[in-house]
Amino acid sequence: MSQAADGSRDLTLTGVTKEYADFTAVKSLDLTVPQGEFFALLGPSGCGKTTTLRMVAGLDTPTTGSITLGDLDITYAKPYQRPVNTVFQNYALFPHLTIFENVAFGLRRKGVKNVAQPVEAMLELVELTSQARKKPTQLSGGQQQRVALARALINQPEVLLLDEPLGALDLKLRRAMQTELKRIQSEVGLTFVHVTHDQEEAMGMADTIAVMNAGVIEQMGSPVELYDNPRTAFVANFLGRSSLMAATVKEVTSEYVKANMHGTVVSIPIERAHVREGSAWVGIRPEKVLIAAAGTPIDAPGNHIEGGIVTDVNYVGVSTEYLVRMPWGQEIGAFAQNTGHQDILPVGSQVDLSWRPEFAFLLDSDEDPNAGKEEQA
Amino acid sequence: MSDVVAPRRRGPSVAAWLLLPGAIWLALFFVVPFYSLVATSLFDPNGSVLSGYEVTWHFANFSDALRDHWRPLVRSLVYAGIATSFCLVLGYLLAYAIAFKAGRWKTLLLVMVIAPFFTSFLVRTLSWKLILADNGWVVDALQAVHVLGPEDRLLATPVAVIAGLTYNFLPFMVLPLYASLEKIDLRLIEAAQDLHANPFVAFFKVTWPLSLPGVAAGTMLTFIPAAGDYINAQLLGSPNERMIGNIIQNLFTTTGDYAAAGALSVILMALILVLIMTWVRKAGAEDLV
Ligand SMILES: Nc1ncnc2c1ncn2[C@@H]1O[C@H](COP(=O)(O)OP(=O)(O)O)[C@@H](O)[C@H]1O
Ligand SMILES: [Mg+2]
Numbered sequence: 001m002s003q004a005a006d007g008s009r010d011l012t013l014t015g016v017t018k019e020y021a022d023f024t025a026v027k028s029l030d031l032t033v034p035q036g037e038f039f040a041l042l043g044p045s046g047c048g049k050t051t052t053l054r055m056v057a058g059l060d061t062p063t064t065g066s067i068t069l070g071d072l073d074i075t076y077a078k079p080y081q082r083p084v085n086t087v088f089q090n091y092a093l094f095p096h097l098t099i100f101e102n103v104a105f106g107l108r109r110k111g112v113k114n115v116a117q118p119v120e121a122m123l124e125l126v127e128l129t130s131q132a133r134k135k136p137t138q139l140s141g142g143q144q145q146r147v148a149l150a151r152a153l154i155n156q157p158e159v160l161l162l163d164e165p166l167g168a169l170d171l172k173l174r175r176a177m178q179t180e181l182k183r184i185q186s187e188v189g190l191t192f193v194h195v196t197h198d199q200e201e202a203m204g205m206a207d208t209i210a211v212m213n214a215g216v217i218e219q220m221g222s223p224v225e226l227y228d229n230p231r232t233a234f235v236a237n238f239l240g241r242s243s244l245m246a247a248t249v250k251e252v253t254s255e256y257v258k259a260n261m262h263g264t265v266v267s268i269p270i271e272r273a274h275v276r277e278g279s280a281w282v283g284i285r286p287e288k289v290l291i292a293a294a295g296t297p298i299d300a301p302g303n304h305i306e307g308g309i310v311t312d313v314n315y316v317g318v319s320t321e322y323l324v325r326m327p328w329g330q331e332i333g334a335f336a337q338n339t340g341h342q343d344i345l346p347v348g349s350q351v352d353l354s355w356r357p358e359f360a361f362l363l364d365s366d367e368d369p370n371a372g373k374e375e376q377a
Numbered sequence: 378m379s380d381v382v383a384p385r386r387r388g389p390s391v392a393a394w395l396l397l398p399g400a401i402w403l404a405l406f407f408v409v410p411f412y413s414l415v416a417t418s419l420f421d422p423n424g425s426v427l428s429g430y431e432v433t434w435h436f437a438n439f440s441d442a443l444r445d446h447w448r449p450l451v452r453s454l455v456y457a458g459i460a461t462s463f464c465l466v467l468g469y470l471l472a473y474a475i476a477f478k479a480g481r482w483k484t485l486l487l488v489m490v491i492a493p494f495f496t497s498f499l500v501r502t503l504s505w506k507l508i509l510a511d512n513g514w515v516v517d518a519l520q521a522v523h524v525l526g527p528e529d530r531l532l533a534t535p536v537a538v539i540a541g542l543t544y545n546f547l548p549f550m551v552l553p554l555y556a557s558l559e560k561i562d563l564r565l566i567e568a569a570q571d572l573h574a575n576p577f578v579a580f581f582k583v584t585w586p587l588s589l590p591g592v593a594a595g596t597m598l599t600f601i602p603a604a605g606d607y608i609n610a611q612l613l614g615s616p617n618e619r620m621i622g623n624i625i626q627n628l629f630t631t632t633g634d635y636a637a638a639g640a641l642s643v644i645l646m647a648l649i650l651v652l653i654m655t656w657v658r659k660a661g662a663e664d665l666v
Contacts, residue, residue, distance in 0.1 A: 059567050079570040080579075092568035096586045105582075106572040151572065 009035045009070040011056065011159050011191060016065035018051050025051040027215040028065070033159070033193055033208075038185050040202035041195045043212030044238070044375030049195040050089065052212075053161045056193065057086045069158055080109070085152035089163040091144050093136035099123070099147050100132040106155040122154045125184065142173045149181070153188065162194045166201065174198075178205055199239050203227070211235050213372070227285075229272050233363055236283050238372035243289075243332040244281040244363065252276055257362055262328040266303040266360060273362035281363040286333030288359040291322055292342070294350035302356040308332070310349045320344055324351055417639030426633050438640040446624050446641060453621040454648065456535065457604035460542035461550075464599045465592065467543070468550035472591070473584075475551075476558040490551050502541055502612045509537050509613065533615035541609035549598040557591025558584070593660040597653055604649055621645055 011033040018026040026048040033039045041049050054060040056067060058079030066075045074082050085106065094102050103122055104115040112118070123129045126146040136144055145165060152160055165181070166174045182205050185192045196202050202209050203223040210220040211234070219226060219235045226239055236242035247261035257273035258265055261282050268282065292298045294306065311331060312323035322334045322345065334353060336342060345351060416432050422441070424430035443450070475486045493501055508515055509531040519525040531537050561584060569579035607622030614620075621641060628638035 057571055059571070078575070079567070080573045080575050084571075086568070086571045088564060088568055088571075090564065092562070092564045094565060094568070094583060096583075105569070105574075109573040109578060155573065 009158055011193070012068045014066050016055060016062045016067065018055060018060065019063040025215055029217060031210060031217060033191055035191055036189055037207045038182065038192045038194065038205055040206035040209045041193060041212055042199060042202040042209050043197060045197055047212045048215040049212060050163055053086065053163050053193065053195055056159065057084055057161055058082050083158040084161060085155050085157040086161040087148045087152050087163065087165045089167065091148040093144060093147055095136055098133055098135060099128060099139070102136065102147055103150045103154055105151060118154060122150045126150045141168055142177065145169060145177065153184070157190065159191045159193060162192060164195055164197065181205065211238065229361055230283070231274055232371070233281065233367035233369055234372035236363065237370070238375060241286055241333060242283045243286065244283050244369040245330060246279065247282045248279050249275060249277050256357065259362065262326070264303065264305050267357040268360045268362040269358050272360065275362050275364050279365040281365060281367060281369055283361045283363055284355050284359060286321070287335040288355050289332065289334035290354045291324065291334040291336055291345065291351050293345060294352055298352060298354040302354055303360065304352065304354045306352045308351045308353055310345050310347050310351055313344065313347055315344065324353060414639055414642055417635050418643045420636035420639065422636040424636065430635055435636065438636045439644060442637050442640040442644060446621065449619050449624050450621045450645065453604050456539055456542060456620060457600050460539050460546065460603050461596055461600045463543040464547050464550040465596060468547055468554050468595060472551050472554035472558055476555055487555070490548050493548065498545065499608060502545065502608050505541055505544065506532065506612050532613060535618055537613040538610050538618045541613045542603045542606060545609065546599040546603050549602070550595040553594035553598060554588065554591040557588045561587050589660050593657045596656060600653065601649055605645060
């Protein structure tokens with residue numbers, strides 16, 4: 001197999017489109033997954049994640065576009081000839097074979113002579129040594145999941161594809177398996193492409209996340225980048241929560257964009273402002289919003305908005321989640337850490353809100369401010 | 378599934394009542410005829426329609442029957458075995474194509490598989506007699522391309538009998554095979570390919586083993602009636618192709634030798650049972666037995 005000029009074996013999708021008879025599932029997708037990364041493809045159900053993975057695995061062929069591994073074009077390579085393996089959404093374990101034989105399947109196909117040793121090592125890695133002689137139906141969901149992982153991993157693929165591998169597990173097991181998967185990935189050092197619709201899962205595990213919506217990549221970056229500096233309303237709403245407030249750009253300096261938001265001028269750092277003129281949405285995450293009874297000083301200098309009224313209080317232990325109606329009628333979320341310094345404000349309280357300018361972001365007014373809200377898991 | 382809570386027991390009487398119709402059915406249509414057949418096989422061989430028959434526990438009926446009729450008995454098993462093999466190959470290709478490749482033609486093709494049942498077994502076999510006749514077009518064509526010599530014939534040969542058996546019992550092979558193949562999750566075949574099995578290997582490592590219950594059921598449903606059949610040998614064969622069914626029929630209806638006929642029937646039944654059990658074990662589908 002050939003190496004790219006710089007020796008890397010990045011997985012690259014270029015202009016990949018998949019059309020079905022009456023439906024375009026994936027639209028001109030461009031994506032680069034650096035070698036050895038834990039990469040998450042995050043998006044709501046039906047956005048084309050599985051279709052994308054199937055094209056990388058070779059189980060579907062793109063209508064147009066190309067897929068390369070390093071400088072090796074695999075767009076039309078047969079699935080059994082690619083250095084790519086998949087952990088399927090439903091596991092797809094072979095019901096007629098034992099766990100041992102399920103895991104050995106790929107090695108035997110590649111003509112490996114002595115499979116016992118690598119299979120046992122792999123079963124140990126996923127802690128299933130004692131289950132080797134059982135059939136898949138005799139295992140629990142979590143165990144089946146680990147067999148599916150072991151069966152793919154043992155082939156040491158250049159890219160391991162995982163299609164919602166934890167989707168069928170209950171919450172507790174899912175969290176445990178997330179840690180486990182992350183550990184295994186750093187141990188084996190392979191490129192993982194992990195598909196999920198669970199944003200917490202993606203953020204907790206991935207080095208890089210690509211947020212996908214309706215067949216296109218909305219934004220790609222590290223979890224911190226995506227969370228702090230979303231470029232689209234869909235990303236702002238699907239990844240965590242955001243309040244988006246209508247505003248008009250007034251002034252652009254070298255460091256800030258200043259916008260008039262219902263009479264208050266707020267500043268947004270220039271690198272987080274994705275509009276330079278005209279109308280826009282000012283976005284802020286609820287945990288970045290400080291709240292205090294009207295007139296009391298808020299201990300953060302920044303954008304200061306008065307005249308809010310608390311309409312909902314949700315005490316969740318570590319924090320209190322407020323909903324505040326602003327003078328212009330919009331309700332804005334504000335989460336206060338329960339540090340003990342502040343009393344809980346009852347519904348109906350007159351409050352002021354404030355946030356540090358560096359936490360806000362500015363989106364194009366063409367964006368639908370509700371995009372991604374319903375899809376959120 | 379182990380974690381499903383068993384429904385509350387309703388007491389034995391309900392179960393007993395539910396079993397009753399089945400038990401009556403079995404008693405009337407299996408136990409009674411079976412008893413009568415075994416009894417017949419132990420008749421005094423000197424009995425006749427005129428002098429009457431009597432159960433004399435004459436076990437020599439079995440050895441006598443084997444001595445006199447072992448050739449047609451072996452021939453039956455061989456013909457049935459060959460016909461079943463042909464049915465398996467043809468039926469598997471057909472069932473595979475219907476299950477995986479037919480798309481929207483699936484239902485139509487299935488109807489076509491069972492369509493021959495709309496006419497009688499006898500009529501269908503008779504029409505093969507016309508098709509394979511010495512002056513029919515099949516023989517003419519085969520003679521023209523020198524597959525058959527000018528004096529060779531198809532009718533009254535083992536070829537015709539085995540072809541007839543294959544034709545007549547093919548649907549019994551196709552239907553269970555189809556049922557078994559249709560159930561296979563296509564994602565398993567994709568998983569095999571993802572794990573470096575080319576389509577050929579994926580078939581032998583995944584599709585074939587998962588279809589074994591259908592193979593076992595299909596071979597049973599084909600082999601058993603084929604081994605006992607006498608219509609095909611009678612209409613398409615000559616006395617040289619006589620099968621055990623022909624002998625039994627002749628002994629019962631012409632010779633009136635009920636004891637020998639009964640003994641042969643029991644022997645055939647026992648042989649089939651042993652062969653089938655061995656085969657099914659081998660096919661790894663014990664849950665069918
Ligand atoms: N074979 C197909 N024919 C037509 N439409 C399909 C086919 N496969 C998938 N789709 C459609 O493509 C879209 C994306 O599907 P999928 O990639 O499975 O989504 P996801 O995995 O993100 O939930 C869905 O709307 C689905 O209905
Ligand atoms: Mg999917």
